[in-house]
Amino acid sequence: MNGRDRTTARELAHRHLEAGDPLGWFEDLYLLAGEDSSIIPWADLKPNPSLVEWLRQNGSVVSGPALKVGSGLGDDAEEMARTGLQTTAFDISESAIARAKARFPKSSVSYVVADLFSAPNDWQGRFSFVLESYTLQVLPQYLRAETVRRIASFVAPGGTLLVIARGREPDEPEGEMPWPVTKQELSLFLTRGLNEISFEDYIDKEEPPVRRFRAAYIRPK
Ligand SMILES: C[S@@+](CC[C@H](N)C(=O)[O-])C[C@H]1O[C@@H](n2cnc3c(N)ncnc32)[C@H](O)[C@@H]1O
Secondary structure, eight states: OOOOOOOHHHHHHHHHTTTTTTTHHHHHHHHHHHOOOOOOOOOOOOHHHHHHHHHHHGGGGGSSSSEEESOOHHHHHHHHHTTTTTEEEEOHHHHHHHHHHHTTOOOOOOOEOOOOOGOOOTTTOOEEEEEESSSSSGGGGGGGGHHHHHHHEEEEEEEEEEEEEEBBOTTTTOOOOOOOHHHHHHHGGGTTEEEEEEEEEOOOOSOOOOOEEEEEEOOOO
């Protein structure tokens, strides 16, 4: 996410959270945006630079069926497919999936409308590479342990999970959406049968610069 206006997204998120519906605002936002993505704070219309860099450095170690969690307008999924991964990408928002398909009509990516919390059973343990970029940080804290459990469950034995998120210390204020994650929250992946293979804590090159965590995990065979 860059320095664009988050007013509409924050208002929608706030309204839905107040109503006890933490997931309803995504479809509302994409629907409202239509073909104009300027009100979608994370819609950079290009692959996440932290993903591009990681794949450049580690792409040779990942192959086979891959899954993008919360695929939005499709740029990260397309980048995964470009590097040769047989990619499935899902998002809870029907409008986001429709837009991704329209943007990439010749894509090899299989775009699916699905809710992480009720994803198809046959996705369990099926993917050799799973990417989670920026979804955890737009879900409230009370959903994160379950989100971690669900994401981890998609990783096949021997498979890799890459997580990219805004980072903060536990004693720093959570702020407004997006709500950065803590290292403690990410350590929950280790309680779900995954081993950490790398953990990077860095300031990215966005304007203004943002503290990021980029962590890679493997499920032992
Ligand atoms: C912050 S956006 C990031 C999108 C994309 N990764 C990017 O960086 O452009 C998070 C995405 O997760 C989706 N999402 C949120 N909750 C979800 C859920 N429970 N199941 C599937 N997708 C979800 C949202 O619709 C949104 O597209």
